[in-house]
Amino acid sequence: MTAREAFWIAIEALRAHKLRSFLTLLGVVIATTTLIVVMSVINGMNLYIATHIANLGANVFILDQFNWATSDEEWLKERRRNKPIKLEDYSFLKENLRGYKNIGATAWFRNSFAVRYEGRAMYDVQIRGETPSMIDMEQEQVGTGRYFSQAEYEHSAPVCFIGRDLVDEFFPNVDPLGKVIEVDGLPFRIVGVAQKIGKTLGQSQDDFAQIPLTTLQKFYSARPRLQVHVQAGNAGQMLELEDQVRALMRARHHISYQQTDDFGINASQTIMGLWERLTGSLFAITIGILAVFMVVGGIVIMNIMLASVTERTHEIGIRKSLGARRRDILMQFVIESGVMAGAGGVIGVALALIIAKLVDMVFTASVPLNAVLAGLMLSTGVGLFFGIYPANRASKLDPIEALRTEA
Amino acid sequence: MGSQVAPALGRDVEGAAPSVIIKTEDLWKTYDMGAIQVNALCGVSFQIERGEYVAIMGPSGSGKSTLMNLIGCLDTPTRGEYWLNGRRVSELTDDELAYIRNKEIGFVFQTFNLLSRATALHNVELPLIYNGTPAAERRARAEEALRTVELGDRMEHKPNELSGGQRQRVAIARALVNRPSIILADEPTGNLDTATGDEIMALFDRLNASGNTIVLVTHEHDIAARARRIIHIRDGKVARDEKTGR
Numbered sequence: 049m050t051a052r053e054a055f056w057i058a059i060e061a062l063r064a065h066k067l068r069s070f071l072t073l074l075g076v077v078i079a080t081t082t083l084i085v086v087m088s089v090i091n092g093m094n095l096y097i098a099t100h101i102a103n104l105g106a107n108v109f110i111l112d113q114f115n116w117a118t119s120d121e122e123w124l125k126e127r128r129r130n131k132p133i134k135l136e137d138y139s140f141l142k143e144n145l146r147g148y149k150n151i152g153a154t155a156w157f158r159n160s161f162a163v164r165y166e167g168r169a170m171y172d173v174q175i176r177g178e179t180p181s182m183i184d185m186e187q188e189q190v191g192t193g194r195y196f197s198q199a200e201y202e203h204s205a206p207v208c209f210i211g212r213d214l215v216d217e218f219f220p221n222v223d224p225l226g227k228v229i230e231v232d233g234l235p236f237r238i239v240g241v242a243q244k245i246g247k248t249l250g251q252s253q254d255d256f257a258q259i260p261l262t263t264l265q266k267f268y269s270a271r272p273r274l275q276v277h278v279q280a281g282n283a284g285q286m287l288e289l290e291d292q293v294r295a296l297m298r299a300r301h302h303i304s305y306q307q308t309d310d311f312g313i314n315a316s317q318t319i320m321g322l323w324e325r326l327t328g329s330l331f332a333i334t335i336g337i338l339a340v341f342m343v344v345g346g347i348v349i350m351n352i353m354l355a356s357v358t359e360r361t362h363e364i365g366i367r368k369s370l371g372a373r374r375r376d377i378l379m380q381f382v383i384e385s386g387v388m389a390g391a392g393g394v395i396g397v398a399l400a401l402i403i404a405k406l407v408d409m410v411f412t413a414s415v416p417l418n419a420v421l422a423g424l425m426l427s428t429g430v431g432l433f434f435g436i437y438p439a440n441r442a443s444k445l446d447p448i449e450a451l452r453t454e455a
Numbered sequence: 456m457g458s459q460v461a462p463a464l465g466r467d468v469e470g471a472a473p474s475v476i477i478k479t480e481d482l483w484k485t486y487d488m489g490a491i492q493v494n495a496l497c498g499v500s501f502q503i504e505r506g507e508y509v510a511i512m513g514p515s516g517s518g519k520s521t522l523m524n525l526i527g528c529l530d531t532p533t534r535g536e537y538w539l540n541g542r543r544v545s546e547l548t549d550d551e552l553a554y555i556r557n558k559e560i561g562f563v564f565q566t567f568n569l570l571s572r573a574t575a576l577h578n579v580e581l582p583l584i585y586n587g588t589p590a591a592e593r594r595a596r597a598e599e600a601l602r603t604v605e606l607g608d609r610m611e612h613k614p615n616e617l618s619g620g621q622r623q624r625v626a627i628a629r630a631l632v633n634r635p636s637i638i639l640a641d642e643p644t645g646n647l648d649t650a651t652g653d654e655i656m657a658l659f660d661r662l663n664a665s666g667n668t669i670v671l672v673t674h675e676h677d678i679a680a681r682a683r684r685i686i687h688i689r690d691g692k693v694a695r696d697e698k699t700g701r
Contacts, residue, residue, distance in 0.1 A: 366568045373549070448524050
């Protein structure tokens, strides 16, 4: 008998007991679905983090008061000890750093000021003060108009570069360039609009207004806390530049050699590294739980296969009387068990695809192909493995006894 | 697991002329019932030649079922020798016996023993599946066998859509499909009414006339009388071996 014959016998047996098969497979279905959904969500989040959060720009690292990817303990220590990055620090680095491609600074905070235009108001807009060089390092790109110029920066000009959300709110049908909006009662002329970025983890990234850092300093905050962005010419120069920044900052802050930094240097890799450690442990836990699921599912399958062997003793007798060998019977039941569990895997995959789609609507999920393959192989494998014992029992039945059993 | 490979079979033909299909020599079957041992067969010896139509007859408990199981290679004797078509089959393994059952024996049972979920055609194909016959040839041969038993128009019917006589004819087609050395029928009319039983017996007559060797196990005298030779079994021994003159 070929595996194909056994496959069709298995399909036939499944069709004959649809409800029973389905109930039997519930464990395997749930396990497969969970596996794929979890992998999809993790994968989706990884993609998101990589493209939206850990996307500091090409070969850019950021000097900040804190290290972003760190343990809770370290974080508490840093909060006590680390000093904010000041404008003087930025100027100092700009003068003393060698071999960078770009350097810029940004001070950003989500304030409670309203942004207004002709009687309409928007709250919770991100107001950022930036140096003109920032446009070359950030994910914001000029859509229409321009970024503010060096001259406007030097003169603390009341100009702004806004995100799409503000355009959608204030200028649905009008060209926003040259219009004046009010930020906390002060007028700002719009010089440019950014290209749409989209949402990160459900939060819009287009609700910002960028003004020259000098303007921010003049009107809102005399001593803003900065992030200094440094761009290297290529990836190879990143570490060297980071070391330079570290040495300069340590010298400036008078840190002795045995003390740790009182500032943080952050790069995309740092964030991704932390994130992957996080999702890695999440994934490991999921695998552990799934292993239990699969074993339970497998035992249920084994149980139902044992019942099926008992129920079909007469059939086994008939087959044996017609020349089926032990391994024919063995194969028939192992394949039946594998096909049954595999069908559970297919149902699980289908469910997972639907769930992943729904999750993606409200959060994020992206089904990786290897998760689907892993799900199918794992479920089928469980079926084959747990089918061996019942199938072996079936194959060892005595043909005379089996034939004598009532159908 | 493709086509079935013939296991190494004893081709020990001493004492068996080519025309002899079945030769048993001092067959014993002892069942161990714990404290006591029951002898179901106590030294049965006989020969059946190619083309014969033999009834094995005896009351229940006579050992005729045990004898049929041995002849049908469903079981192995405790002692004694059995040659089937020149092959010594009394000391074969389970899988070798399965091969013999597939190739040499066509079973017809009292209760038909068809797979209830399969069509007549698929039931007849079963023995061919187990020797790896390609699908197209399998189908052609199964159809031919069904036409031989005049069920050419019932091939796609399932057993529960067929009458008792038709079911038994499907079983006979299944027994014929592998062109076995013998057709071994165990009370083939036991579950049929007299008229249908007569039809089935007529079919056996025809099959025998066209050269098939038939061994019929029964306890009914009228049925046994349809054969050309009757071997009477009583208390595990051959009591009488007679020609019926048919």
